[in-house]
Amino acid sequence: MKGIKIVTIGGGSSYTPELVEGFIKRYDELPVRELWLVDIPEGQKKQNIVGNLARRMVKKAGVPMEIHLTLDRREALKDADFVTTQIRVGLLDAREKDEKIPLKYNVIGQETNGPGGLFKALRTIPVILDITKDMAELCPNAWLINFANPAGMVTEAVLRYGKIKKVVGLCNVPVGMQMNIAKLLEVDSSRVRIDFAGLNHMVYGLNVYLDGNNVTNKVIDMITSENPSMTMKNIADFGWEKDFIKALGIIPCPYHRYYYKTRKMVEHEIEESKKDGVRAEVVKKIEKELFELYKDEKLDIKPPQLEKRGGAYYSDAACNLINSIYNDKKDIQPVNTRNNGAIASIDDDSAVEVSCVITMEGPRPITVGDLPVYVRGLVNSIKSFERAAVEAAVSGDYSKALLAMTINPLVPSDEVAKEILDEMLQAHKKYLPKFFKE
């Protein structure tokens, strides 16, 4: 029996132990025989630390899973069944710039859908598209499971310009919302189902069901009257205006704070950055501590400290998805995939984040009809931005990049957009070959 071959690009990431743990836990039904951790020379040191930890974890668990470490992506991709991508082009230094530079202009960096996210897209998309070229050649039937942010734009780019068709973009935001709402209702999260629809980091819970009964209004009421946090580790815990959420009638995701509370968020981030640095700086510290832990040769499980890292549920989401595809589980998971009519006001061939039934043939979106009219504008604003960003990433066209920056709802003016753009282009020059051709 052959078993499954998984290739994790960016395998030296601090998240990897969670992924390894996920595969170990599911080994009985999801027999991963080979896990290839691929990284780049700059990441080799971390790759070794993580790889050794992974081997110790596998050994302790007693499962016959081989851990391969390589810098040769093409060698790894050969005959893979699933390829996961968790790359960070330019590492945390680049994220720091994504967050810091916009703040200088009193603009939130927002490393996924803001100006920071634009630059993360410009750096990441060309690399992912290259990976799809290799996949088309070396493992044409494999699924690409991308968690690299901005996951929405990366999925959009692969759908439009990638050399493979089997791609899913993954996000831990909906899982987190489900957990938070279950906690609020004081029930086990398995009893809660939410119809998710929107875009990556711009997703709404349209309906919430408890044991099959629609409890959306009750949940909205609880959110507004008790004002529970309903947020994530990396997003400030500001409550919503009660009457606003009541009239909205659906549940926003934590990232919606950036759009519905822009001013408060930018003020908060400036303050925080003065105190503890931007999120990248905080993460750097956490990462450093994590890798110190990982080095410990006695450690042979995922250390609990990893939870602090912010990517809670991420690897679990990935393992669940792979498991459901492999075993045709037909459970319902919210992922980033081709819209194909699920959400009426978004183009059929664009990426959306929507509840899908996960089958052997991949995710199949469940129809939404359309989003409530009151959120169509904001959702489409981010889609407009995503589309412009993808075009810029693929072409290296300065004016497209300026367009993307200007129409981003977090950016207040075209001339500010230009200033931020110009400074960021210079700062990330090394990772933007398409913009600095000779």
Added chain:
Amino acid sequence: MKGIKIVTIGGGSSYTPELVEGFIKRYDELPVRELWLVDIPEGQKKQNIVGNLARRMVKKAGVPMEIHLTLDRREALKDADFVTTQIRVGLLDAREKDEKIPLKYNVIGQETNGPGGLFKALRTIPVILDITKDMAELCPNAWLINFANPAGMVTEAVLRYGKIKKVVGLCNVPVGMQMNIAKLLEVDSSRVRIDFAGLNHMVYGLNVYLDGNNVTNKVIDMITSENPSMTMKNIADFGWEKDFIKALGIIPCPYHRYYYKTRKMVEHEIEESKKDGVRAEVVKKIEKELFELYKDEKLDIKPPQLEKRGGAYYSDAACNLINSIYNDKKDIQPVNTRNNGAIASIDDDSAVEVSCVITMEGPRPITVGDLPVYVRGLVNSIKSFERAAVEAAVSGDYSKALLAMTINPLVPSDEVAKEILDEMLQAHKKYLPKFFKE
């Protein structure tokens, strides 16, 4: 021969002489026999001044047009052919509050699509819906030609809740764009045609034709390279970032500055308000001077000073529209009307501002297909806002009003939205009976 009966509600407006001039000029093909200027008791003094000027103008022109002044709307509406509405509920004092209160929170008031516009909608829509009730009874075949702002939301409200179906919302923005572009091209404006599409004060020129040839790129190039003003009297003359407009590929309207240059505009308005007061205060002064002029019994033409008032082309647009309906002219005019599929990403039954061929049966929208993906977000954001605002105006529901305020792209946060909303509700209490029921 019967001739045409026109009823102008808000007839004491300083704009009326332009309308009168328009009817006089067109008398040969558009024989207006009766012009009824309707106003409310608070406006009677102005109504008399304007009415007397109108009578002198008619006399001088030698056309058999009767000018009727009345405070009894229902008397006037009986058997009308066209009803024009140019009301300002709460007068310029209300506008002053619409502009001043948001500025206190560093937010642009924007009396058409911003927080100010929301309140103008809340005050105006119930009155217009009342007028449609009277029309349904007294002149069911008449056309309602509305220029009262926010013209987009008023049209949306009449389409959804009005008692008549024949409604057109009028705006001088597209005419102004056409004039400016003709000037830029150094040709007569009759040689220029523009495909307009979008929403009121959120309209784009998708294509520009000169003598039938598409010159859009040339015009964009001229806008960006020579950075001509392309604006209106009441909107600050800030040029666009060249590369941004180039990538956008279509021509924004002057009001787009509020959205694509928000920060600059708010800073500018704060500065201006300190110097000359907000626009309402400037307009009050102009109005006062105008009415002084109008009082002059020797004046029997539209005084040239009216041009400064900011509503250039407005009455011309109205006369043109009425003329084209009456004479089945089949010329192409951009108006606010039911979308009916003209713009794909907006609901069929919503109001849009789009180039229409004007026939005896009213405006018939020319298909656009869809707006470029890069502007769909912003346009839909305003439509989301408009829809929420209409619901709030019709229901008097506080939470709907807060929703509208929060999702407006000019408002930076839900808690700021609430503060502005609460202060404005108090300030306009008198004109918002639906929100202050006993």
Added chain:
Amino acid sequence: MKGIKIVTIGGGSSYTPELVEGFIKRYDELPVRELWLVDIPEGQKKQNIVGNLARRMVKKAGVPMEIHLTLDRREALKDADFVTTQIRVGLLDAREKDEKIPLKYNVIGQETNGPGGLFKALRTIPVILDITKDMAELCPNAWLINFANPAGMVTEAVLRYGKIKKVVGLCNVPVGMQMNIAKLLEVDSSRVRIDFAGLNHMVYGLNVYLDGNNVTNKVIDMITSENPSMTMKNIADFGWEKDFIKALGIIPCPYHRYYYKTRKMVEHEIEESKKDGVRAEVVKKIEKELFELYKDEKLDIKPPQLEKRGGAYYSDAACNLINSIYNDKKDIQPVNTRNNGAIASIDDDSAVEVSCVITMEGPRPITVGDLPVYVRGLVNSIKSFERAAVEAAVSGDYSKALLAMTINPLVPSDEVAKEILDEMLQAHKKYLPKFFKE
């Protein structure tokens, strides 16, 4: 523990033993405690025979399922969990007329989507709408699982005019296609998945997957080269023109023969009707034999002869659906439900037959995008017909009925439509009170 209460309207049907068998088999996970078989006085004799058999079956199986027989629908409906409808208004005599009268005009009766189906709809829809009224009052949370044909039009009618929202229309055609294709591929049917989309008795298999791999072209090739039957008991086994199916690129259902082979089918039916009578007459004979068997007090299982009846997989489909809703199985089943954007070229609020994931909240359609352009016409022709038929059934409007008859693709001319309509109206007068009001 309460257990499930099921109400079967038309419970005296010869199909009922299959349903009973289905519930017995699934008792462990689907504990049906009460099964109410409701019928009308004319059906009481059969109801008793079937009811007694059901009781013997339950006893033999040793499950604590109570069988209730009643003529009082409202008594039965109280607090039901699921209501299944398998009524035949006018019994098989009416079906005989549905099939025979059109044949006199050389037109296929087709008791589901043809002229016969129109009359079945006119007789059935008012009764089903009445049932939904009772349900709204007596068991508002129950699901209505309808198998009464024409299942598409009945679902359309309930969606538009019913007093409840939880309705599913069921059909055995897709299940049969899956079985036939599995047989063709020589694999177990559980390894085959088909994306179904279209309308009731007008459904296509868009893609066929074997173990997750798309084998559509292979299956098309097998259909055309080996020309296997791929049909149902009640539909003549004529093969498809090879090149036609190849160019179509998707798998038609057995009922498509009526549309793509109209002439051959009508000739065949005329011939058959001379030999063995129309299908209703054949079924009458089978039914008679079945009830003779059912009377046998020693019989305590579903007799194998029932399979000949033509409704193979029907009750299995029903039990599966109920089981999946009750247990939130999230398996994929093709059912008739509100489109909600699943198929682009059909209205959102119309009924379609489409693969759905079945959850505790009911069926959730999986997006199709759109049907291939080559079948959009035919599918929409049936939808046009269904919509007209529903309007006729609800209003009793003669001209709507003539419209439905004329636009049916099986009816060759408006004057023929009128002749058939007039003769059938008279023949079914007793069951069409809306058309013969006093």
Added chain:
Amino acid sequence: MKGIKIVTIGGGSSYTPELVEGFIKRYDELPVRELWLVDIPEGQKKQNIVGNLARRMVKKAGVPMEIHLTLDRREALKDADFVTTQIRVGLLDAREKDEKIPLKYNVIGQETNGPGGLFKALRTIPVILDITKDMAELCPNAWLINFANPAGMVTEAVLRYGKIKKVVGLCNVPVGMQMNIAKLLEVDSSRVRIDFAGLNHMVYGLNVYLDGNNVTNKVIDMITSENPSMTMKNIADFGWEKDFIKALGIIPCPYHRYYYKTRKMVEHEIEESKKDGVRAEVVKKIEKELFELYKDEKLDIKPPQLEKRGGAYYSDAACNLINSIYNDKKDIQPVNTRNNGAIASIDDDSAVEVSCVITMEGPRPITVGDLPVYVRGLVNSIKSFERAAVEAAVSGDYSKALLAMTINPLVPSDEVAKEILDEMLQAHKKYLPKFFKE
């Protein structure tokens, strides 16, 4: 001053004198200086006869219009302003086969949207696509005004595969409907406006206005109660079933008889063909007589006998269209053009026949919203057929041709489709090089 250059391909047609007359009448506003009549060697004799008549007409009228006769299409196309195509590949002999062969199978040939129309499409589309290649090279700014049938499919083909974008398909059916309805209302046709929408020879009048008032119901009532002919020279004058048309609520075109009265039409055509031959044979006789007349050197006007030919209003429609484009008339004309959202249930990039405002930039469709649900099926059936036919014509793929033939609503069965197809392919072999490659 340069004047206009018009190229008429198929210039030897008997219709040409009407076109010449049209240009002469409009010379003052539409100064056609050069009219090039292009034909193929087989048509040279007729071309000379027609060309000489044209010259006499021009001379008599005293307008400076040059008539050029040539067999060299490319010479003619150089710098043309408008190119009209009225070609008949295979001449009337081919049409005879288009009409006769299907009748052998009791199927209407219908040389535009039936099996005959399919073959006319297969012969004509490759030639028209070749013409667009020449145009792209020799007169890239010229408009292609096509009247060659099947005009809908030809337009669809040019929109999808042509080398130019400026194409309009023209039809005399809507003009005829307008004339007939005006006659019915006993008013001048200029007072009547009809909203046309649908496909070529499958067009409906959605609304009829008299002097701007909607009189649709009145017209429907008149059609049904007085049963006036409302047809064309070449279509049998059978009235509609009163209640059917009433429920339809819109006005069908004469060609709808083929679909709503199929049986009656096929019986009638078989009968007629036995008496006078098929329409092609009748036309041949008329043509022969016409050319005898044309030869008469004393004839210097369009002879009144031409009206009998069946193409009434055709050339008038063409001249009107050219005039409106040239002079930016902005009148409303129904033409075949890119849908672009005008009719919701048809693809944006497909050809539709719809009321357009005709500008200097070409026809601009007026939005329809959507067709009434009751006709969407039939209209989409023809669009399905047209799309398959275009694919077959462009590829020469036998299976696509069989698909087109089978899904045509006039063809009753796939095996009949195959028989007709095979016989017609052989009969037209000479003109179908794509199907008989070596």
